[in-house]
Amino acid sequence: MIDALISAAGPAPARTDDACWRQVALLALAASLADADDDGGRHDLVAALCALDLPHAALAAVRTPATPWQRWWSVLAAGQVSPAGLAERVEDAARVPDRGADGRDVRRRLADLSDELAALAGEAVDDARFGLVGSAAGPPRRAFLVGRSSATFVVDPSWEGLRLVRLGPGEGPRGGNRAHHTLAEILELVRRGDQGAQRDVPADDPLTLDPARMIAGLQTGSGVRERQLLDLAEDVRAERAELSAQRTKLEAQRAKLRHALDEVTALRAREQAGVDVPTTRAEAAALLDVHHTAGEAEVERAYKQQITRCHPDRVAGLHPDLRAKAEALTVAVNAARDVMGGLASPARRR
Numbered sequence: 001m002i003d004a005l006i007s008a009a010g011p012a013p014a015r016t017d018d019a020c021w022r023q024v025a026l027l028a029l030a031a032s033l034a035d036a037d038d039d040g041g042r043h044d045l046v047a048a049l050c051a052l053d054l055p056h057a058a059l060a061a062v063r064t065p066a067t068p069w070q071r072w073w074s075v076l077a078a079g080q081v082s083p084a085g086l087a088e089r090v091e092d093a094a095r096v097p098d099r100g101a102d103g104r105d106v107r108r109r110l111a112d113l114s115d116e117l118a119a120l121a122g123e124a125v126d127d128a129r130f131g132l133v134g135s136a137a138g139p140p141r142r143a144f145l146v147g148r149s150s151a152t153f154v155v156d157p158s159w160e161g162l163r164l165v166r167l168g169p170g171e172g173p174r175g176g177n178r179a180h181h182t183l184a185e186i187l188e189l190v191r192r193g194d195q196g197a198q199r200d201v202p203a204d205d206p207l208t209l210d211p212a213r214m215i216a217g218l219q220t221g222s223g224v225r226e227r228q229l230l231d232l233a234e235d236v237r238a239e240r241a242e243l244s245a246q247r248t249k250l251e252a253q254r255a256k257l258r259h260a261l262d263e264v265t266a267l268r269a270r271e272q273a274g275v276d277v278p279t280t281r282a283e284a285a286a287l288l289d290v291h292h293t294a295g296e297a298e299v300e301r302a303y304k305q306q307i308t309r310c311h312p313d314r315v316a317g318l319h320p321d322l323r324a325k326a327e328a329l330t331v332a333v334n335a336a337r338d339v340m341g342g343l344a345s346p347a348r349r350r
Contacts, residue, residue: 005030009044012172013051016231023048025215031061046073053169053202055080057209068098068106075110076151079167080206086167087121090114105173112149112176119183120153120164130186131178132196143190144168144201150176154202157190168202177239277335284336296341303337 009026010019027045034042042062049058050073058077065071071093079086094110097103112128119128133152134144143162145153152168152175162183178197181189189196278284285292288302310329315322 002030002033005033006044009048012174013047013170014231016227017052019227019231020048020052021210024052024054028061043067043069043073046070046077047172050076050080051169051171053080053207054209055206065093068102071096072106072109075113076167076170079151080169081166083164083166087114087117090117109149109151109173109176112147113151116147116149116151116153117164120155120162122161128183129179130181130183132181132186132189132194133178134197134199134201135190135193135195136201137193140204142201142204143186144196144199145186146170146175146178148176148179150174154204157187159191162187162190165204166206174235174239177242277332278339279335281339284339287332287336288340290340294340299337299340303333306333306336 005026009023009030014020014023024045027042027048031042031045046058046062047069049055049061055077058073059081062070062074065074075086075089075093078089090110090113094107094114098106115125115128116130119125129148130153131146132143133146136142136144141157142165143155143157145155145162147153150170150173152170154165154168155162156165157163276283278287281292285294288294288299288306290298290302294302307330310326310333312323312326312330315326
């Protein structure tokens with residue numbers, strides 16, 4: 001029966017408040033039926049309570065955290081109550097050795113959370129990353145952030161920095177997928193009035209438990225499952241769109257890098273060949289062996305004569321150094337014609 005209740009509650013904090021209240025009711029029942037040494041969905045219950053911004057109830061549900069995830073959610077619940085001593089709580093939770101995938105995951109999140117708290121405290125932390133999920137003009141003015149750890153932060157923005165008010169309700173481990181900005185970039189977004197993901201900013205004080213809503217959650221009809229599936233589908237769609245945007249950005253960066261490498265290769269080839277690309281009319285005229293006042297027809301005749309003499313095809317079967325020299329001369333002669341024709345040389349166009 002306990003497993004059935006936990007299964008009905010779902011594997012992660014629900015997206016909507018009503019669904020979260022239903023989770024709390026199911027998981028609380030599972031925890032009450034479990035033996036003292038049995039988890040009975042207890043860390044899932046604490047997660048759902050944290051998602052509802054009910055840290056006092058979450059801390060009461062797991063007074064002595066025994067598993068990695070219980071320690072994680074207990075740290076978040078304590079931070080939702082108050083930021084005082086939170087950094088020390090994070091350090092204490094990270095000191096407990098754990099084996100297995102859950103232990104490694106929680107240790108990584110605790111390390112990220114430690115960096116995020118340090119950055120909000122004004123320390124220079126290069127690895128801390130955040131996402132802006134909401135902003136309120138106030139009063140009081142507030143911003144709502146999510147960290148790479150998946151913890152959320154209610155902050156008081158000023159022109160110089162962001163002061164942590166408390167941790168906020170989260171949406172489970174997937175929340176950190178939004179965190180890509182440095183704290184300086186987040187501050188700039190807040191200054192511009194960016195609303196981020198346009199989520200409501202939580203109040204400065206957390207909520208209190210509402211038994212009536214928990215009971216109503218248990219009485220919810222069969223449409224709950226359908227709404228949960230729709231919420232999950234929307235989450236998947238949003239994450240796919242974000243991944244697609246990141247992939248497009250990465251491809252653009254790769255294209256720029258390839259272009260830069262091509263230019264570097266060309267420059268090295270010219271340097272090895274010892275040929276300078278003309279950038280002035282006098283240099284171009286000297287290379288084409290014409291007067292610097294020569295007209296277009298004379299320049300074109302001189303160009304064809306020179307390009308015929310140095311074209312790489314004429315030395316295709318000779319030593320690579322000779323081919324490189326011919327290629328560099330061809331580039332220089334083409335540039336000379338452009339300069340004499342009144343066009344900017346390739347070097348200047350770059």
